[in-house]
Amino acid sequence: MGDETSPRSGAFAINRRNLLLGATAGAVAMPWVGRAHAAEPIRIGMLYGKTGPIVGQSEHLAQGSFLALEQRGGTLLGRPTEIVWLDEPNPQGAQQNAERLVGEHKVAGLVGGALSSHAFAISAVAKKAKVPFIATNAAADALTGASCNRYTFRTQAPVEVQARVLAPQAAAIGKKWYLLTAAYAFGQDIKRFFGQYAKEIGGTIVGADDVPVGTQDFSSFILKIRAAKPDVIIGGIAGSDLMGFLKQWSELGMRGRIPFAEIAVGNTDLWGVGPEAADGLYTSTWYYKNPANPPDEQAMTAAYEKKYNRPPADKAWMGWFGMNILLDSIEAAGSTDPTAVVNALERWQTRRGGTREISFRPFDHQLTSTVVVLGVKPKITDKWDFFDVKAEVPKTEAEADALYGPETASACKMDSI
């Protein structure tokens, strides 16, 4: 896959006339050379998978990101700005491409990490190269926990936070749980949390399977779940694996018979399953039909629908939101100097979910954003509108502290710049 940049970049292609004009200007008045340099585009590095299991989500994350820049007219600090989008096929590929973005493209900041394992790799590059990095879709706890660093900022609520939101809802249905989780960080975090939570509430884990990433056939797992007769299945599988499971779950007549609950699941996963097979109770970061969405997000929804002829998925919003935070912070810093941008990111705040101001916590760089609880509609009539919004939390500072945990519980040891 080649590099992809926003359409603005084409407007600055050097032709012979521009070259001649530039040389003439330089010869006439040397001080103008400095100003010519100032018109260099600002580049933002973006890493979302163009290949691999997460590609279905990446497409939306990237579309949202491009929209964020378009809504600003493709400029920052009065300079043309472009997004350089590279692939993240696996953690090693993510690391190499992050290094390319910093070394070759001289980007002012990085956005991306569609999978937690990729985000860890990019975060390590950000720390080493001293470049700000916004992780928009990684949910593994350690990114803003034990592996935190001064240059990494995470917008997605981590696994444990989303699990704290979902667990009481699942427990209200029943306390016999079956855990079906992926054999990597995301799934294992879910397995650990729900296993512990079940113990605390006197629940039982009637079965727990680790599913290899890329599993196509889930029928054998479904037969085991059916035999174990749980009250709720707690899922921890992502992307095409989740779609395959739900599809086969429905085909085997299990839809509606045992509730399925999972955190951090988005519209794209369920759109791929189709209205006949969609089922479950989920947490997500955003939903386009949530009446509580602030005006700028409603405007984003309208702009996205106009451009792509479909409503934005939560991932499109996550891409848009993460990119906007970086762009806002570059504007606020008044330069692309990494230290200034990191300081601006630490001061950045906005208002979502009612009256509460949300910002990155200084001690771990975790954004204390809201989480929505979504239930699949009993009857889906619109090919995009699959969910009812059951709740949006946290509403108050106290709720936010309880959900995200206090500083004393954080495993992050924040370094200095």
Add this chain to the structure above:
Amino acid sequence: MLDMILSQAVNGLVLGFLYVLIAVGLSIIFGMLGIVNFAHGAFFAIGAYLALVLTQQFGWGAALLAPLLTGLIGMVVEMVLIRRLYDKEPLISLILTFALALLVEAVLRLVFGGAPQPFSPPKPLAGFVEWGAILITTYRVAVLCVTIAALVAFWAFLAYTPFGRIIRAGSRDPEMVGLLGINLPIVLSGVFGIGCLLAGLAGMLAGPLWTVSPAIGAAAIMPAFVIVTIGGLGSYRGAIVAGLMVGLVTALTVQFYPDWSGVAMYVLMAVVLIARPRGLFGEKWERFE
């Protein structure tokens, strides 16, 4: 527990037969053409996407055309690309077919987007059946029947038709077949087309079972290679036995050691190769020695 094992075994057989269908095409292409076709998964993906598009446009009946169209595309690819590789180093064909697989995946992504496409079984086959402990979807039963019918038909074609005899003879001594006055290039195009047709048929059948995304071919190609290796390169009987073994082992591993289910077939392959380095039914083929 016996009930669960039986249930998983039946499930494993369905999975195994689907793998057989993919692997047989790969096996005959290698046996006849001497090409290790890394793009075989791409033809599987083409079959799935063609079935999806034809179903959306004209209904499920039209999806039956998907394997035929995949076969035709395969013949064109053989004439344009594969034909140039017969007298080249095996490494060249590996690189070229691998590149072809990447190209097809990229084209599918360009045309259909990266997101998986919803694709459900036809309405009359949407239910499931229960026989005691055995639970299986009607569609999976249909897949089992179609796969067995296709394998029997293909076996009869190889055993009893003149073209089938030419294929079998050509796979052992293509030069002699050419010396007997048979137009070998046309036969080779036909064989490649048939291999792709079988991959397309497997793709069409697997579309509603799995998740139709541009990477679906990659999920199919690895089991197919493992099966061909276990069964013995070029062996029809070997592909069938090995396919069923892989399906059974995968399903039973899910029952007892789920986190090992992804590697179970590779362990099986290693064990078989230690005992029989040419695979279960692999023979010494002079032209590949």
